[in-house]
Amino acid sequence: MSGEDDRIGLDCPYCGVHANMTPQSVPNAARLIETKPKHVGLVYQCDACRAPVFLRFAVKAITSDHVELYRNFVELERPKERFPYSYLPKHTEMLFREALSCYSSNNFNAFASMCRRSAASAFVALGEGGKLRAFEEVLVAQDIAGIDDDSFAPIKIILFEAGEEEYLPLLNRVQAGILLEVMKDMFYQCFVRRGKLSRALKVRRFFVEESNGNLASSA
Numbered sequence: 017m018s019g020e021d022d023r024i025g026l027d028c029p030y031c032g033v034h035a036n037m038t039p040q041s042v043p044n045a046a047r048l049i050e051t052k053p054k055h056v057g058l059v060y061q062c063d064a065c066r067a068p069v070f071l072r073f074a075v076k077a078i079t080s081d082h083v084e085l086y087r088n089f090v091e092l093e094r095p096k097e098r099f100p101y102s103y104l105p106k107h108t109e110m111l112f113r114e115a116l117s118c119y120s121s122n123n124f125n126a127f128a129s130m131c132r133r134s135a136a137s138a139f140v141a142l143g144e145g146g147k148l149r150a151f152e153e154v155l156v157a158q159d160i161a162g163i164d165d166d167s168f169a170p171i172k173i174i175l176f177e178a179g180e181e182e183y184l185p186l187l188n189r190v191q192a193g194i195l196l197e198v199m200k201d202m203f204y205q206c207f208v209r210r211g212k213l214s215r216a217l218k219v220r221r222f223f224v225e226e227s228n229g230n231l232a233s234s235a
């Protein structure tokens with residue numbers, strides 16, 4: 017393992033901060049030279065929260081006195097995507113939790129399929145006209161983000177296009193990232209915003225009624 021800059025910048029799976037990771041535990045070089053594995057695991061420490069972060073590297077070369085690793089690595093734990101799930105209908109919540117879990121594990125096409133199921137369940141929950149309303153929210157999101165129609169087409173197909181023989185476009189990491197933000201925004205507009213607002217109004221009404229009640233009883 018070469019001594020040149022061993023530190024890595026990464027989104028920490030524990031604290032969520034983009035932090036420097038400092039090597040904490042590295043494999044024994046003599047043992048690697050002896051056993052010549054194809055991959056090795058290293059433990060880094062997050063500079064922000066001190067948690068241990070596990071990374072796996074592919075071995076580039078092992079000679080009698082030297083171990084060289086590729087610079088890219090696999091994160092064994094990815095930061096979890098968060099969402100205020102409690103505002104979603106029960107069925108949609110269950111499916112969307114699994115969708116985000118697929119995303120966090122880098123399974124982008126499984127993520128796309130689960131997004132489709134989550135969206136379908138949300139349209140049912142929204143009732144008549146719900147799908148059209150959701151579609152309009154997504155168009156607004158596309159406009160705000162300034163995403164061109166070609167890049168956006170797969171997202172629309174996945175969420176809205178009905179098909180007997182399902183053919184879903186394959187997504188790469190970038191497209192999956194766009195789908196993630198579009199889904200969050202769509203669910204936020206359709207459920208979270210309404211839920212938060214009606215909760216807040218209910219609380220206000222309660223306090224108004226309370227104070228009216230107190231006035232009435234003290235009069």
Ligand SMILES: [Zn+2]
Nearest residue numbers: 028031062065
């Ligand atoms: Zn951290």
